[in-house]
Amino acid sequence: MKQEIAFIKREELKEKPDTASLGFGKYYSDYMFVMDYHSQNGWYDPRITPYEPLTLDPAAMVFHYGQAIFEGMKAYKAADESIQLFRPEKNMKRLNDSCDRLCIPQIDEDFLLRAIKQLILTEKDWVPDGEGTSLYIRPFIFSTETYLGVRPANQYKLLVILSPSGAYYGDQLSPVKIYVEEQYVRAVIGGVGHVKTAGNYAASMKAQEKADANGYAQILWLDAKENKYVEEVGSMNIFFKINGEVVTPKLNGSILPGVTRDSVIQLLRHWNIPVREEKISIEEVYAAHERGELEEVFGAGTAAVISPVGELNWNDDTIVINDHKIGQLSQDIYDEITGIQLGKKEDPFNWTVNVAAVEV
Known part of the structure; x- marks a missing residue:
């Protein structure tokens, strides 16, 4: 997919939340990525737009037959101030596996990853740098066609939204x-x-x-x-x-x-x-x-x-x-994985991707 990603500027930016009170999934950044699908022309109109509510027809098939899938990823502020992703290609492949099982058209994994990187660079100021924090990334796809018959839809929408987040369970390592x-x-x-x-x-x-x-x-x-x-x-x-x-x-x-x-x-x-x-x-x-x-x-x-x-x-x-x-092993694993994610430890597996170092 060689499409250019359009950018629609927001008139006024949001106030950033206090890092100490982030929680999980409470706040959302200024922009989101959107792309549409129609069976006649495939995936089209990729764009970064202001984060805003969606308008859907009451007969949109997602409401009735549940063709909806998603992924969960994170971006991290590394020790050298770079922004890192952790094994994002695995999430792209799993998203397509979900597409296949739910009869949703496949996405171009390389293109979507490029779009996510571009969105993150647009929103780089939303990547928190406090202990245990990250920018949570939620790509998702759902059917939008207006129809009440039971079959796979012919129209879909793909979005990526970003949420600066703290620990999922509060005290991250409390059992x-x-x-x-x-x-x-x-x-x-x-x-x-x-x-x-x-x-x-x-x-x-x-x-x-x-x-x-x-x-x-x-x-x-x-x-x-x-x-x-x-x-x-x-x-x-x-x-x-x-x-x-x-x-x-x-x-x-x-x-x-x-x-x-x-x-x-x-x-x-x-x-x-x-x-x-x-x-x-x-x-x-x-x-x-x-x-x-x-x-x-x-x-x-x-x-x-x-x-x-x-x-x-x-x-x-x-x-x-x-x-x-x-336990000691749980602590060691946590320290090693988060250390790799934050660029504090050697990455012998080549798991991390520097967002800014890759052409978008």
Whole structure:
């Protein structure tokens, strides 16, 4: 795609929020990227425009049949003041995987990444530099065609919005409490659990309400068929350190292939720490705790990076992990990944991309 990206200037810029009170997903930058699709001419009219509300017809197909997908990425202010992205090509590929599963037209991954870089350079003053902060990047696509028949739409809109954010869970490395869900399921093999579609998250909210009411930060989902094998947490993949080895559920078609998940696995192998991707039941996790071998549990995801787990509740049976303290391995992984993201540590994997150093 050789299209030029148009720029529509905003009349008045917003006041930047206080870095100390950012939270997650509360504030949005001055501009957003927009591009449209029609089956007759493909993706067209790429533009950076002022952030503003959208106008959609009540019969827009997204409202009725849910063709909506998204990605989550971050930009970081590095120690040398440059702006870094972390493995963005993985997000572009996963976005296209989601497009394929939801019958949405494929995007040009290189072009969209170029557009995101251009948007970030336009909004470089929105990239925070406080401890634990970042610029959250949300690309998303949804159907806009006006039609009430059930079929893939012929028209779509792609947007990218930016949100300066702090830690996802507040105190970033304070261990969270996780509720193991028994009644509801997140996804089935053959469904859409392996892609980032909006409906996955809508379906999770009932269980999350129950967890919230009982004082738990997140849900740990079990498999839909046997209701025994661990899958993932609501916003993260999950890892267990058992007797010196790290185990994480194997990707099976109902688990999201997280970019941070893959980074953790590569990092552990680089450190020669045993790591296995395999089915693991909740019974095995509890049995390991009973034997005194469950050393650490942590989640991994873009929003939180690494989130240690201090407590699990399954069928009203509560276990405490590492005395509600972050484990050494969780801390080491967090320090290494964030150090690479911020340019403070060597990047032997070539994971980071300097936004300004790449032609846009």
